[in-house]
Amino acid sequence: MLILGGTGDAVALAARTAAIPEIEVITSLAGRTRQPLVSSQNTRIGGFGGVAGLVEYLRDQQIDRVIDATHPFAAKISFNAAAAALEVGIPHLMVIRPAWQPIPGDRWIEVESNAAAATRLPNLAQRIFLTIGRQELSTFAYLRDLWFLMRMIDPPQPDVPVPPGKLLLERGPFSLDQERSLLHQYQIEAIVSKNSGGDATYAKIIAARELGLPVIMVQRPAMPPGEQVNTLEAALAWIEQIGS
Ligand SMILES: NC(=O)c1ccc[n+]([C@@H]2O[C@H](COP(=O)([O-])OP(=O)(O)OC[C@H]3O[C@@H](n4cnc5c(N)ncnc54)[C@H](OP(=O)(O)O)[C@@H]3O)[C@@H](O)[C@H]2O)c1
CATH class of the missing domain: 3.40.50.720 (NAD(P)-binding Rossmann-like Domain)
Incomplete structure (x- = not known):
């Protein structure tokens, strides 16, 4: 098998x-x-x-x-x-x-792709927690006036353009306490996430709900x-x- x-x-x-x-x-x-x-x-x-x-x-x-x-x-x-x-x-x-589903208190903006997520950011927030991994970081690289906290397991290749901000090299699962303190520490105003589903990375969605932060949620491909x-x-x- x-x-x-x-x-x-x-x-x-x-x-x-x-x-x-x-x-x-x-x-x-x-x-x-x-x-x-x-x-x-x-x-x-x-x-x-x-x-x-x-x-x-x-x-x-x-x-x-x-x-x-x-x-x-x-x-x-x-x-x-x-x-x-x-x-x-x-x-x-x-x-x-299963995909995550929004519940009361969530402020999700559902989009079809990372490129669509990037277009929504300038009018939404200045400081963003970007949790899409490293493969599509360059999609956000043109947003030079925003600040990104970018979490991924391994760093991006040196020749890949990345948006301004800080790289955080960590592997999940992440606890709710960890996510709450990250959002406070970096004064995050919005999150970009894939709708990955599962428990390992869901705590950031709960933390965003608690703080009333918007989440740009990238929908799954077919x-x-x-x-x-x-x-x-x-x-x-x-x-x-x-x-x-
Ligand atoms: N995309 C994400 O957000 C994400 C997040 C967490 C983990 N992952 C894991 O990371 C891997 C790569 O993701 P991706 O989004 O780049 O995949 P993808 O776009 O669907 O695949 C691109 C190419 O990578 C190779 N590949 C992908 N998964 C493979 C596997 N399990 N074993 C052998 N070859 C594989 C295949 O190359 P060939 O055509 O040469 O066979 C495939 O055509 C996947 O296995 C996935 O489970 C992805």
Whole structure:
């Protein structure tokens, strides 16, 4: 079984699958973070080379099922995986954690992309907590009159333009106390976040609600059609059912 990873869910799923007899698991990572979290299972790192490369890999390794447990914003690999599994003719499942939903007290501005988020900022706030990771920092680099607190795991490449502000190199999960004190310490007036879902990075949304701060919430990209579940338990049930 191939688990496409890069998330805490994939690590947990690989660990839990290890307990199922007669299933051999390989977890695949893109190689974006320098010190990725891995489970004790076999891990391979790096792109496959598009759909064709993934098809070749699935055949070479005699993979007979694929679980896509990548991040909800990693759309390209999800489309590639769906296409490759179809071509090889093996079962394929997407594990997609539910998106966060606004509740009373939230001041969300929902936008379709980071580029759209950037256009909303100048009229909204001066000091912004930018929590979109490092891959799309350059989208905000033209906003030279604003100040950004930018949190990510690894620093951006030196040649990538970044907006003015401070880099904070940290890996979640983050507690509510941590997030509250960060917002106070840096006098943050607005947050930009992807709608990643899950608990690990939700505390900033609660902290923003408490302080009445606006959150520009970037909506998820479309995912390919196919079988989906949104919990690890449901994924494990699928694995057991397919295996029987
Ligand atoms: N995007 C986010 O916000 C985000 C946040 C947290 C974690 N992540 C994790 O970081 C990884 C990269 O995210 P992304 O948004 O750059 O993905 P992406 O745009 O969907 O994928 C870009 C390319 O990276 C390679 N790739 C992606 N995930 C891979 C995996 N698990 N194993 C092997 N190759 C992979 C593939 O290269 P080839 O075409 O050469 O096969 C893919 O075409 C994902 O695994 C994701 O789970 C992403």
